[in-house]
Amino acid sequence: MLKITFPDGSIKEFDKGITIEGIAGAISSSLKKISVAGYVNDELYDLNRPILNDASIKIITNKDEEAFEVLNHSAAHLMAQAVKRLFKDAKFGVGPAIREGFYYDIDAGVQLKEEDLKKIEKEMQRIVNQNELISRSELSKEAALELFKHDEYKQELINELPENEIISVYKQGEFTDLCRGGHIGSTKNVKHFKLLSLAGAYWRGDSNNKQLQRIYGTAWFTKEALATHLNILEERKERDHRKLGKELRIFELNNDAGQGLAMWLPHGYTVRKVLEDYVYKLEKKAGYLHVSTPALGTKRLYEISGHWSHYRDNMFPVMERDGETFVLRPMSCPHHMIVYKSDLRSYRDLPIRYAEIVTQHRYEASGSLSGLERVRAMTLTDAHLFVREDQIKKEVLDAYNLIIEAINDLGLEIDYIELALRDKEKGKFHDNDELWNLAERLLKELLDENNIEYKEMTGEAAFYGPKIDIQVRTAMGHVITMSTVQLDFLLPERFDLTYIGSDGEKHRPVVIHRGLISTWERLMSILLEQYKGAFPTWLAPVQLKVIPVSLDVHQTYAKKLNDLFIDNDLRSELDLREEKLGYKIREAQTKKVPYQLVVGDNEVENNQVTYRKYGEQAQVTVDIEDFISMVRKEIINKSR
RNA sequence: GCCGAAAUAGCUCAACUGGUAGAGCAACUGACUUGUAAUCAGUAGGUUGUGGGUUCAAGUCCUAUUUUCGGCACCA
Numbered sequence: 001m002l003k004i005t006f007p008d009g010s011i012k013e014f015d016k017g018i019t020i021e022g023i024a025g026a027i028s029s030s031l032k033k034i035s036v037a038g039y040v041n042d043e044l045y046d047l048n049r050p051i052l053n054d055a056s057i058k059i060i061t062n063k064d065e066e067a068f069e070v071l072n073h074s075a076a077h078l079m080a081q082a083v084k085r086l087f088k089d090a091k092f093g094v095g096p097a098i099r100e101g102f103y104y105d106i107d108a109g110v111q112l113k114e115e116d117l118k119k120i121e122k123e124m125q126r127i128v129n130q131n132e133l134i135s136r137s138e139l140s141k142e143a144a145l146e147l148f149k150h151d152e153y154k155q156e157l158i159n160e161l162p163e164n165e166i167i168s169v170y171k172q173g174e175f176t177d178l179c180r181g182g183h184i185g186s187t188k189n190v191k192h193f194k195l196l197s198l199a200g201a202y203w204r205g206d207s208n209n210k211q212l213q214r215i216y217g218t219a220w221f222t223k224e225a226l227a228t229h230l231n232i233l234e235e236r237k238e239r240d241h242r243k244l245g246k247e248l249r250i251f252e253l254n255n256d257a258g259q260g261l262a263m264w265l266p267h268g269y270t271v272r273k274v275l276e277d278y279v280y281k282l283e284k285k286a287g288y289l290h291v292s293t294p295a296l297g298t299k300r301l302y303e304i305s306g307h308w309s310h311y312r313d314n315m316f317p318v319m320e321r322d323g324e325t326f327v328l329r330p331m332s333c334p335h336h337m338i339v340y341k342s343d344l345r346s347y348r349d350l351p352i353r354y355a356e357i358v359t360q361h362r363y364e365a366s367g368s369l370s371g372l373e374r375v376r377a378m379t380l381t382d383a384h385l386f387v388r389e390d391q392i393k394k395e396v397l398d399a400y401n402l403i404i405e406a407i408n409d410l411g412l413e414i415d416y417i418e419l420a421l422r423d424k425e426k427g428k429f430h431d432n433d434e435l436w437n438l439a440e441r442l443l444k445e446l447l448d449e450n451n452i453e454y455k456e457m458t459g460e461a462a463f464y465g466p467k468i469d470i471q472v473r474t475a476m477g478h479v480i481t482m483s484t485v486q487l488d489f490l491l492p493e494r495f496d497l498t499y500i501g502s503d504g505e506k507h508r509p510v511v512i513h514r515g516l517i518s519t520w521e522r523l524m525s526i527l528l529e530q531y532k533g534a535f536p537t538w539l540a541p542v543q544l545k546v547i548p549v550s551l552d553v554h555q556t557y558a559k560k561l562n563d564l565f566i567d568n569d570l571r572s573e574l575d576l577r578e579e580k581l582g583y584k585i586r587e588a589q590t591k592k593v594p595y596q597l598v599v600g601d602n603e604v605e606n607n608q609v610t611y612r613k614y615g616e617q618a619q620v621t622v623d624i625e626d627f628i629s630m631v632r633k634e635i636i637n638k639s640r
Numbered sequence: 641g642c643c644g645a646a647a648u649a650g651c652u653c654a655a656c657u658g659g660u661a662g663a664g665c666a667a668c669u670g671a672c673u674u675g676u677a678a679u680c681a682g683u684a685g686g687u688u689g690u691g692g693g694u695u696c697a698a699g700u701c702c703u704a705u706u707u708u709c710g711g712c713a714c715c716a
Binding site for chain 2: 103111112113114196197198199200201202205206207208211212213214216242246247253255259313314360362364365366367368369370373374375378380469480481482483484515518519521522523547548549550551552553554578579580581582583584585586587588589590596598599600601602610612617619
């Protein structure tokens with residue numbers, strides 16, 4: 001008999017070889033029904049994997065977060081089995097569960113087409129109906145290599161495992177896959193799924209490798225949950241900034257103007273200007289000094305900075321004039337280094353914080369361009385902080401806090417904080433170990449000391465130093481780098497930056513690169529999606545729409561109101577077109593104007609306004625002054 | 641850049657296996673003008689992304705190319 005300890009501390013005895021499923025069934029049949037897998041001494045166990053020793057266990061039910069992963073992982077295997085039945089030569093890469101489902105990378109021997117997904121789905125359903133038991137077995141590395149001798153991808157994976165590793169495989173019917181587990185017991189438990197898309201994906205994520213075909217899918221425990229998820233996918237299309245940007249006339253992308261070169265339309269530019277003013281003030285308050293530098297610079301400048309050797313592939317080609325070679329700047333750090341050098345600096349001057357709204361040009365791969373999210377000409381508020389070593393932590397932390405403030409003001413949600421470190425194996429980083437170790441240690445200490453949770457990402461650093469990236473998840477489900485604070489000991493070296501210390505000697509300052517809220521382009525794409533085009537009043541391109549009930553009778557009053565609003569710094573528009581009232585109201589609503597004001601006899605008589613807030617049905621009548629102060633207050637508070 | 645899919649009026653979309661390119665909205669013209677999501681009638685709008693080809697005939701088939709979309713790689 002085995003002693004099984006439950007999470008509440010109670011202990012029960014079971015026969016040796018009992019499974020999670022068996023234990024769940026012994027407790028109640030309803031628990032058995034919803035159990036998905038379990039932890040046995042913190043190791044993930046399948047429903048039907050025998051437990052051989054005394055253990056403490058935790059049953060995972062379909063309500064637990066881990067359950068979704070187990071289900072989708074099993075769905076990936078199910079799909080692979082179906083593909084193997086339909087395409088006999090198919091070989092498989094990796095097939096994990098992901099945030100919203102699963103994928104599997106496949107070399108099917110032939111090119112899969114989108115219409116094949118339906119056939120694969122059908123075959124999956126057939127396997128589900130066959131109720132194939134998913135069983136685990138363990139074997140040696142040699143045996144595993146023998147088992148997968150016809151699949152070079154699995155061979156490669158197996159070969160990289162440590163020599164004495166026990167390798168587990170999962171078998172369901174005729175299909176066996178290399179896998180750590182856990183799984184869901186039987187194919188019959190994967191009931192509600194859908195295959196979503198077909199895409200290319202490089203083997204092992206390396207563009208030098210062969211490209212496999214990746215099928216994305218999603219699996220859920222109930223029909224309703226699947227329907228809800230598919231509905232969310234549909235709703236995302238309504239939030240797509242490319243669609244909203246067109247409808248609300250925010251920006252324009254045009255081939256004749258150039259791929260990835262966005263043009264801001266009046267409404268879009270209005271929002272951008274509000275953001276620019278907001279950021280300027282925020283930075284001013286935080287002690288930043290604003291400068292302005294050109295978008296064009298000599299190639300030499302970028303050779304000094306190291307961008308020419310590390311970043312050239314992302315730069316537009318050079319231009320020659322008067323025996324000098326110029327480039328369009330992809331980054332502004334070199335210019336700010338020169339600005340620092342424009343004067344002799346004392347230790348008393350530091351920190352010096354230079355900020356600038358800069359336009360940069362980067363040659364981004366054509367396939368990566370996407371609306372405003374990824375463009376080739378971008379404008380952002382960039383900053384470089386020149387600090388003494390003893391000021392590093394405080395300045396990084398202040399910069400970080402400023403970022404958090406801006407993200408909160410904008411109503412965005414942080415997904416996670418990333419600490420991007422060097423991967424020594426990769427050649428793209430500068431090679432001064434001492435500086436790397438110091439920089440990485442300082443950032444880690446800082447995050448730890450301030451209880452900031454973060455994920456370490458090796459190999460994601462900038463070539464000149466490690467960085468803290470603030471990742472935001474967009475309403476489209478994309479995770480995007482919103483802000484960044486980067487520690488740089490290299491550029492001060494390359495530009496021979498100095499300050500005079502209290503000892504009268506020259507010292508090296510340290511540079512902190514800071515990106516506050518991404519670029520205006522990317523920020524706009526995120527905001528559009530976040531708010532579904534209905535900007536909070538402080539950001540809205542048009543804040544008020546004044547609509548007279550009758551053009552003849554109420555036009556004068558409507559004009560008077562509109563002028564008054566504009567005098568009070570509100571972005572108000574008057575609709576005096578010869579159209580019906582209902583038509584104008586509908587348009588004010590579809591353009592998502594925060595305040596729609598319809599004025600007629602009642603308002604004229606009492607010197608009032610009647611407003612309807614976007615998203616609400618209620619019509620509210622108030623005195624003009626009260627209305628103005630209410631909206632102004634809302635704007636100042638950046639209310640959402 | 642790579643893999644897959646797509647491109648029709650300003651916008652959203654039709655046009656069965658090749659057989660005279662249509663609709664709604666927007667625009668323009670005229671009429672109608674009082675309370676919270678579309679007043680009515682008419683007019684105009686296209687070398688079907690672009691270049692080749694097959695065919696009696698191409699939006700539809702083939703081919704090249706450009707761009708867009710879903711991903712990968714890269715990345716703010």
